[in-house]
Amino acid sequence: MANGTQGGPEILENLKLELRRGCLIVAVLGQLRTEQYGYTLRKALADDGLAIDEGTLYPLLRRLETQGLLVSQWREEDKRNKRFYRLSPAGEQILTQLLEEWQNINTSLNKILQEAQAL
Amino acid sequence: MSKTTSRNPMDILDRYLQAVGFWLPKAQQQDIVAELSEDLHSQIEEKETELGRSLNETEMDAILKRRGRPLLVANRYLPQQSLIGPVLFPIYWFVLKIVALFYLGPWVLVWIGMMSFSSSYRAAHTSAGWLGAIVSAWSAWWFTALVTLSTVTIVFAVLEQVQSRSRFLENWNPRKLPPARNPNQIPRSGSLIEVVANLMFGIWWIDIMSTRVLLDRPEVRVVLSPVWRYFFWGFLLLALINTVLAAVNLARPYWTVLRASFRLATDCVGAGLFCWMLKASLLAEITGAGIPAARALEITNAINLGMAKVFPVVLAAGAVIALVDARRIYRVNKTVLAPLKREVSAALV
Numbered sequence: 001m002a003n004g005t006q007g008g009p010e011i012l013e014n015l016k017l018e019l020r021r022g023c024l025i026v027a028v029l030g031q032l033r034t035e036q037y038g039y040t041l042r043k044a045l046a047d048d049g050l051a052i053d054e055g056t057l058y059p060l061l062r063r064l065e066t067q068g069l070l071v072s073q074w075r076e077e078d079k080r081n082k083r084f085y086r087l088s089p090a091g092e093q094i095l096t097q098l099l100e101e102w103q104n105i106n107t108s109l110n111k112i113l114q115e116a117q118a119l
Numbered sequence: 120m121s122k123t124t125s126r127n128p129m130d131i132l133d134r135y136l137q138a139v140g141f142w143l144p145k146a147q148q149q150d151i152v153a154e155l156s157e158d159l160h161s162q163i164e165e166k167e168t169e170l171g172r173s174l175n176e177t178e179m180d181a182i183l184k185r186r187g188r189p190l191l192v193a194n195r196y197l198p199q200q201s202l203i204g205p206v207l208f209p210i211y212w213f214v215l216k217i218v219a220l221f222y223l224g225p226w227v228l229v230w231i232g233m234m235s236f237s238s239s240y241r242a243a244h245t246s247a248g249w250l251g252a253i254v255s256a257w258s259a260w261w262f263t264a265l266v267t268l269s270t271v272t273i274v275f276a277v278l279e280q281v282q283s284r285s286r287f288l289e290n291w292n293p294r295k296l297p298p299a300r301n302p303n304q305i306p307r308s309g310s311l312i313e314v315v316a317n318l319m320f321g322i323w324w325i326d327i328m329s330t331r332v333l334l335d336r337p338e339v340r341v342v343l344s345p346v347w348r349y350f351f352w353g354f355l356l357l358a359l360i361n362t363v364l365a366a367v368n369l370a371r372p373y374w375t376v377l378r379a380s381f382r383l384a385t386d387c388v389g390a391g392l393f394c395w396m397l398k399a400s401l402l403a404e405i406t407g408a409g410i411p412a413a414r415a416l417e418i419t420n421a422i423n424l425g426m427a428k429v430f431p432v433v434l435a436a437g438a439v440i441a442l443v444d445a446r447r448i449y450r451v452n453k454t455v456l457a458p459l460k461r462e463v464s465a466a467l468v
Contacts, residue, residue: 038157
């Protein structure tokens, strides 16, 4: 990939972005099993190795809330109003299904990669 | 927050939030701006704790710059809209290319042609000089392009709205797709028409054009120059070759490099012969009972001159035909010979 492919790093970045897009939703839903506000959620994701920029996170949170997967509440903490998010009951169900799907994909990928290695 | 920067930091932050809010829909504006403000405050606080002091203006600028241009930040919250969506866009692009190729391009060629060959058109449009004529044509072309492309865009924008509601493009039938097409296939109907047309041309040519006396009536007599015999035999031979080639194409309806090269050669010879004929002062004399000799000579010269003037058009047409023929050879070579060569090299290896 590195040799010969012009714009290789750019292609890799785009592919990584596509790969991460779906994973980030699962990660956000997973993190919000415990209530958090945007800033701490972002920090928690980054600490776990899934850094996400604010411009992606906040619109994503609003979209997930519109879809009924999250609920939010404005509350005062440390003398500042913060919006706290947590998983809704519908969100919990969806998360369970998504994690199952994730496991299936993971199993399939491992199988495919092992088969390819065996060749 | 008021202590975070040396010079009114609230002002910079407020101006940033206001700028983001400007692009947001009214219903969500306050909510989104409040959350964005809270996030920025948290980030500023963290940075200040890390540095152990208030942020200066440059550091504040860096935080806001990293967050992004207000319009782009706001855009992330807006529903993704497009005038023409991804479903219709390829068709829209295809139509634009067709319009450019068959209308806007020819518009320029027609203008060049009219300015080159029509003295009355040229006189009417160069009253303000050549520069004025070019500027006037350029603005007329842009206006035409703008109107045409806008019309196409509006039509597709309306179609997009209809499609997004009715999803009519999602209802399709695979059986209605056009048949798979081999670019090297020669339609048999075309070859048949070519055979018949060439035969009819040959019969007419021998019957009418075999003599130099084109018209022999008491009131008018038209005679061609002796050089005519070259053209007569040349075109007859070409018609014969084209008939044979079309007949072969009818029996074996796929281009081969040999036949495609043959077509290029006959078309080039045909165009060359035609060009030569136009320049050969073909008309020798026109005589008639009621036509004075001077007038007859004048008419003869005018016709020969008129034919010579068509020469550039025929030359250009011949060049286009030759290009099409050459492209055909390239395509046949690529699709027929290249895989064969690869197979041979693979076998040899």
